[in-house]
Amino acid sequence: MNDSFKKIAKTIKKSNSIALFTHISPDMDALGSSMSLYYAIKSLGKKVSIFVKDNITETQATLVDTNVFEKDCNQSEYDLFISTDTPSQKRLGDYAKIFIAGQRKIVLDHHLNDDLKGDLNFVDTSYSSCSEISYQVIKELKVKITPQIASYVFMGLSSDTNAFTNSNTNASSFKTAYELTLADADITNINELLYKTHTTKEIDLKKFLYNNYHLENGICFCLVTCNDLKKLNATKADCDFFSSELINMQGANFAFSIIESTPSFYEISLRSKHGYNVRDVAEKFGGGGHICAAGAKLKYESIEKLKDTLVDTIKYSGE
Numbered sequence: 001m002n003d004s005f006k007k008i009a010k011t012i013k014k015s016n017s018i019a020l021f022t023h024i025s026p027d028m029d030a031l032g033s034s035m036s037l038y039y040a041i042k043s044l045g046k047k048v049s050i051f052v053k054d055n056i057t058e059t060q061a062t063l064v065d066t067n068v069f070e071k072d073c074n075q076s077e078y079d080l081f082i083s084t085d086t087p088s089q090k091r092l093g094d095y096a097k098i099f100i101a102g103q104r105k106i107v108l109d110h111h112l113n114d115d116l117k118g119d120l121n122f123v124d125t126s127y128s129s130c131s132e133i134s135y136q137v138i139k140e141l142k143v144k145i146t147p148q149i150a151s152y153v154f155m156g157l158s159s160d161t162n163a164f165t166n167s168n169t170n171a172s173s174f175k176t177a178y179e180l181t182l183a184d185a186d187i188t189n190i191n192e193l194l195y196k197t198h199t200t201k202e203i204d205l206k207k208f209l210y211n212n213y214h215l216e217n218g219i220c221f222c223l224v225t226c227n228d229l230k231k232l233n234a235t236k237a238d239c240d241f242f243s244s245e246l247i248n249m250q251g252a253n254f255a256f257s258i259i260e261s262t263p264s265f266y267e268i269s270l271r272s273k274h275g276y277n278v279r280d281v282a283e284k285f286g287g288g289g290h291i292c293a294a295g296a297k298l299k300y301e302s303i304e305k306l307k308d309t310l311v312d313t314i315k316y317s318g319e
């Protein structure tokens with residue numbers, strides 16, 4: 001049972017110092033849902049910190065003020081801990097222990113919840129982005145929705161719906177987008193950077209993707225080794241778009257990328273077309289996510305063997 005936005009806002013208002021967390025390898029929704037809250041809470045005159053350790057992409061860095069990110073969290077300095085867009089303790093990375101031991105916790109999310117529980121929770125998979133959930137909390141805080149806050153919410157909403165084209169897009173997504181536009185979210189700049197700007201690095205990565213993808217039996221995939229990353233001068237985060245790009249192939253019902261982030265350590269990103277489920281597949285590899293977008297991280301003996309096992313798992317997943 002979810003706690004009301006009112007109750008969550010009240011708890012935030014009662015607290016003096018708030019620590020914000022989101023999932024490892026943060027995407028635009030992770031950043032949008034936490035950063036919008038960060039500025040909303042800051043405008044209440046409270047002490048607030050946002051903890052992000054992982055590298056973010058160049059595009060993300062142009063949209064997000066990374067100067068406010070802190071790395072080391074001294075638990076005793078905070079009386080409220082909030083996590084956004086994160087369904088499991090594992091996805092909080094190094095901050096999991098600090099969060100779990102926090103004296104008062106709030107979990108805001110739109111993934112199917114695994115094992116991350118707050119004292120107050122709002123977890124609803126019908127929301128297309130967690131940024132929309134943060135937005136509802138911010139509205140209850142009764143702070144001014146500045147263009148900056150509106151932009152962060154819009155960034156997460158737009159990105160998690162892939163510019164309002166994914167099957168999770170619903171009437172509320174458009175209603176929220178309408179309200180954010182009225183609040184002067186910088187949609188021109190966000191669209192420009194998210195969808196209309198291609199850096200030379202992205203083009204190099206796309207070249208690699210289109211030269212190295214395979215489409216067999218409705219499954220489209222691309223494998224990226226540590227060596228490939230080195231040659232491309234890229235990080236794992238730079239290749240995060242591969243699976244969403246591959247699912248657009250005609251004839252692909254499933255798509256995945258496997259990226260070897262460090263030797264023998266693999267990160268799987270899965271996508272499916274409407275009507276196909278990759279969450280179940282990801283769960284078999286210790287991961288999770290949404291029905292149409294999921295992922296997992298694991299050690300394995302080789303990228304080829306992992307690919308074969310993954311293809312077999314997808315083939316038999318509907319049975």
Ligand SMILES: [Mn+2]
Nearest residue numbers: 029085130160
């Ligand atoms: Mn999300």
